[in-house]
Amino acid sequence: MKAKDILELTIEGYGMEGEGVAHADGYTVFVPFAAEGEKVKAAVDRVKGKVVFAHIIKMISASPLRREPACPLFGKCGGCALRHLPYEKQIEIKKRNVLSLFHKNAGIDLADAPVFFSAEDGYRNKIALPFGVENGEAVLGMYKRGTHKVLPLSACPLHGMWVESLLSAVLSFVREKKISVYDEGSGKGLLRHLVARRLPFCGGYRYSVVVVGNGESLPFEKEFVARLSAVWEGETSVFFCRNVMKNNVILTPEIRRLGGEETLLTELCGGTWEVSPLSFLQVNFPVAERIYQDVVGTVSESDVVLDAYSGTGIMSALLAEKAKKVVGIEIIRAATENAARNAARFGVEEKVKHLCGEVERLLPEVVAEIDTYTLVVDPPRAGLDEKVVETILRYPPERIVYVSCSPATLTRDVARLGAAYRIEEVKLYDMFPQTPHIETAVRLKRQFR
Ligand SMILES: C[S@@+](CC[C@H](N)C(=O)[O-])C[C@H]1O[C@@H](n2cnc3c(N)ncnc32)[C@H](O)[C@@H]1O
Numbered sequence: 001m002k003a004k005d006i007l008e009l010t011i012e013g014y015g016m017e018g019e020g021v022a023h024a025d026g027y028t029v030f031v032p033f034a035a036e037g038e039k040v041k042a043a044v045d046r047v048k049g050k051v052v053f054a055h056i057i058k059m060i061s062a063s064p065l066r067r068e069p070a071c072p073l074f075g076k077c078g079g080c081a082l083r084h085l086p087y088e089k090q091i092e093i094k095k096r097n098v099l100s101l102f103h104k105n106a107g108i109d110l111a112d113a114p115v116f117f118s119a120e121d122g123y124r125n126k127i128a129l130p131f132g133v134e135n136g137e138a139v140l141g142m143y144k145r146g147t148h149k150v151l152p153l154s155a156c157p158l159h160g161m162w163v164e165s166l167l168s169a170v171l172s173f174v175r176e177k178k179i180s181v182y183d184e185g186s187g188k189g190l191l192r193h194l195v196a197r198r199l200p201f202c203g204g205y206r207y208s209v210v211v212v213g214n215g216e217s218l219p220f221e222k223e224f225v226a227r228l229s230a231v232w233e234g235e236t237s238v239f240f241c242r243n244v245m246k247n248n249v250i251l252t253p254e255i256r257r258l259g260g261e262e263t264l265l266t267e268l269c270g271g272t273w274e275v276s277p278l279s280f281l282q283v284n285f286p287v288a289e290r291i292y293q294d295v296v297g298t299v300s301e302s303d304v305v306l307d308a309y310s311g312t313g314i315m316s317a318l319l320a321e322k323a324k325k326v327v328g329i330e331i332i333r334a335a336t337e338n339a340a341r342n343a344a345r346f347g348v349e350e351k352v353k354h355l356c357g358e359v360e361r362l363l364p365e366v367v368a369e370i371d372t373y374t375l376v377v378d379p380p381r382a383g384l385d386e387k388v389v390e391t392i393l394r395y396p397p398e399r400i401v402y403v404s405c406s407p408a409t410l411t412r413d414v415a416r417l418g419a420a421y422r423i424e425e426v427k428l429y430d431m432f433p434q435t436p437h438i439e440t441a442v443r444l445k446r447q448f449r
Contacts, residue, residue: 001027001052005044008060011036014093016101016408018081018436027052032145033075033084035063065089070121071157077142079158080434087120087433094438095428098407105411108423113440115428116290122160123284123433125198128250129153129167131174131181131191138174138181140167140194148184158434162198162232166209169231170194173224182214184246190215192243193250198234199266199275200285205234208264210277212241212250218258225259237261239277251278253334263338269293271346273314279335280311287431291441292318294427295376295401298443299323304373306366306397308359308388309380313339313352319376320348328354329362360387367395374399383409389416396420400444405431407440414442422447 001024009022011034020034022042029052031042041058069075069083082090095115102108129140132150139152155164173179180189193212198205209228211218218224218240225238237260243252255277263274269289275281282288296318299305303323307316310328312335320326320343330336336356343352355362359379364387367373375397377384383406384392392400400421404410414423421444431439 001025001044001047003044003046006057007042007044007052007054009040009042009054011038011040011063014097016097016436018090018093024052026050029054031056032081035066035085038063038066073142073151073153073156076144076151077153078145079142079156081436083434087117090433091115091117091430094430094436097436098426098428098438098440101407101411102414102426105408106415108411108414110423110426113426113428115430116287118284118287118430118433120433121157123286124158125285126196126281126283127156127159127163127166128193128195130193133181133183138171138179138191140171159198162205162207163196165231166194166196166207166228169227170209170211173220173227177220177223179219187214187246190218195241195250195277197264197275197277197281198232199264199281201234201265201267201272205232206264206266207232207234207236208239208260208277209236210239210241210251210255212243212252214244216242217256221258229259235260237264237277241277253278268314269318271314271317271342273312273317273342273345274338275312276334276338278332279338280332282431284431287429287439291403291429291439294441295319295403296322298399298401299374304370306363306370306373306375308363308375308377310339310354311335311378313342313354315376315378316352316354317343317346317348320351321346323374324351326352327366328352329359329366330354330356331358332356358385360385360391363388364391364395367391367397370395373397374401376401376403378403379409381406381409384413384416386416389413392417393420396446398446400442402442402444404440404442405437407438410440410442414444417444420447421445 011020020031022029039060040056042054044054046053141150141153182189182192190213195210197208238258242254305323305326307328310330316328339354343349425443429439
């Protein structure tokens with residue numbers, strides 16, 4: 001088997017990235033944007049050991065489930081791997097994948113797991129797009145699947161209309177002012193990324209827009225702020241973020257406000273919260289709201305809760321409304337500052353303490369001081385550092401609520417906790433419809449003293 005070989009395949013199921021999976025000549029073949037039961041002609045892109053990556057060149061017989069994906073970039077951009085399938089099917093695929101990871105990584109066979117559904121489109125409150133160049137003009141877009149080539153984008157159904165107005169305003173400005181675009185190869189040029197949020201507030205929305213540039217400032221910045229402020233009705237905060245590093249990191253702490261408020265205010269779970277552009281925030285609010293409610297539902301009034309990876313502290317504040325005391329741990333300073341003020345805004349500052357630093361460093365110090373506690377962890381995709389698992393096993397909390405956007409690392413970590421904990425509940429939350437990703441929350445109960 002080699003690149004450019006042509007295969008006739010029957011798609012037998014789905015992979016973890018939502019791709020179709022088939023078998024040929026002893027190889028496992030991954031075919032993006034295919035559906036179970038389909039017969040396709042596919043061209044081989046890459047062979048790695050016994051694994052083959054191929055793309056459809058001809059549909060021989062299509063699945064009756066296949067639907068017209070409502071996006072012109074479907075199949076080209078790396079985002080919506082499941083958009084060609086009905087929503088219920090997407091959920092079924094993701095659930096099956098999560099259950100199979102529990103089996104494979106943790107040796108746990110779950111009969112089922114309830115799923116909280118989302119709106120299929122228009123759910124994302126944040127967009128981050130690279131700048132690129134096409135026909136000599138600045139464009140904004142998505143990276144073509146598996147490459148760093150920018151495919152121009154003028155709209156994205158995951159976000160909704162606000163993104164269209166944003167892109168058209170930003171691009172007309174940078175084209176008119178002939179502002180250069182960063183080139184990864186030469187390291188020259190200014191514009192790298194555009195990062196924007198639209199958050200609900202007082203019946204309308206508030207916006208933040210960050211231009212990330214390989215330089216000290218954005219030319220004509222006052223004009224840029226004026227131009228953006230006229231795009232929407234809601235207040236807009238505008239920032240320039242200096243990033244001269246040669247890596248894939250988008251935002252750096254070198255961020256300067258060009259106009260509007262320093263932090264964005266938003267509403268969720270009956271509270272008002274501030275969020276800095278450098279702070280993490282859940283991208284799908286109705287789903288985040290349900291996760292937070294469910295996590296709060298697991299604690300009792302006598303609990304001391306450690307909220308590790310606490311971000312802007314929204315969940316910490318909600319937990320503190322019910323629990324005895326909450327300690328949040330978060331690495332990003334801006335987020336910890338948001339979190340302290342969010343606790344005060346929610347009226348729970350007496351019960352909440354926020355620490356800024358790595359969970360792996362701070363958790364041992366904090367838990368050594370407490371008798372019994374409940375641990376809430378919501379780590380990034382990498383999951384828990386080994387030191388965090390060691391600390392948990394050394395100072396075992398009564399209960400752990402593990403919220404995760406990566407079922408692979410979640411199930412790995414559940415396995416690492418081993419016999420010390422028993423699963424009480426697994427719930428899935430479809431934070432990212434159309435994509436293969438899903439949020440999972442696991443409630444674990446300590447088995448031994
Ligand atoms: C998935 S987010 C969860 C945030 C929060 N629970 C929420 O719902 O908004 C993960 C958070 O962990 C933070 N983080 C990443 N690595 C960390 C580390 N080693 N120690 C502490 N915080 C970390 C990130 O900055 C981010 O705010």
